[in-house]
Amino acid sequence: MESRACSYISESLAYSMLHHGVSRDSGPLTFHPKPPLQRPDASATLVRSRRSMASEANPADAEGKQRRLVSETEEDLAVALAKYTAELSDKYARERGAFTVVLSGGYLIHSIRKLVESPYKESVDWAKWHVFWVDERVVKKDHVDSNYKLAYDGFLSKVPIPRSQVYSINDSLSAEGAADDYEACLKQLVETGVLEVLASTGFPRFDLMLLGMGPDGHIASLFPGHPLLKENKRWVTYIKDSPKPPPQRITFTFPVIDASAYIAMVVAGSGEVDAVKKALGCKDSSSDLLPVQMVSLEDGEFTWFTDKEAVSKLQNKASP
């Protein structure tokens, strides 16, 4: 099980830039000016959330930027998510020679299982992928709680993404140290052009975040009522009192999540029905928002990928 720990990025990138441009494994990367953001083809079932429905509850929704795909089954959801991800991979590989993808832990890794099967296993340009984590538990990488291990076992070990482009945390550091280290890693990747920065906010702009949501509406390691929800300077921070075990984690902050080009919020099954109902089904006062409702994309597109079970408490299951 190997990846490029962020503390070693400096050496790796120095080597890569000297010898190949950016990536040691995949040859030179070319970066072109990015054209205006384009939406991937909307499938017949992909629908835009109704503005009026949750406009107070969700700023992204208020701007009409949320879409919702309700699949009949979890299996259908996994098929749709693989297609969506592969299309974005093609787009970014073509446009700028790199595709920056952020993973979460939890059920999400199971949801992307179709990507390691035909046709995607063969057709996706895996050499262009750069993989990050929206949050990570501060444990050794071979620990059963490690999000890296989860992703490695279920996804990364099955596709040829260059190891130097898999940015796992340095698991020999404390939570504070690992957060600092990961942020420094991101800053180096901005300098070398792998990562873009959103000009309007100065925060790094990832091409695609594949996120899960907990039953309490948390995303990443940003939990309801926690002071970290207000962090607006750091790119990566740490938490030592996570209500979901294990307690020590590092996490991207909201401004980084908000700078994303695309977010896929993946929720399947019955475990999160109440949070889904609250997030998508009713108006709330702004003081009572779930973390998932606090996402406010600057210039991106937020798509809910759910199965029917996950939206079973919603009256309007697929908004027009």
Ligand SMILES: O=C(O)[C@H](O)[C@@H](O)[C@H](O)[C@H](O)COP(=O)(O)O
């Ligand atoms: O470390 C973690 O716990 C995850 O990264 C976390 O952000 C996860 O995505 C949500 O908790 C949803 O998890 P489930 O899909 O297991 O509900």
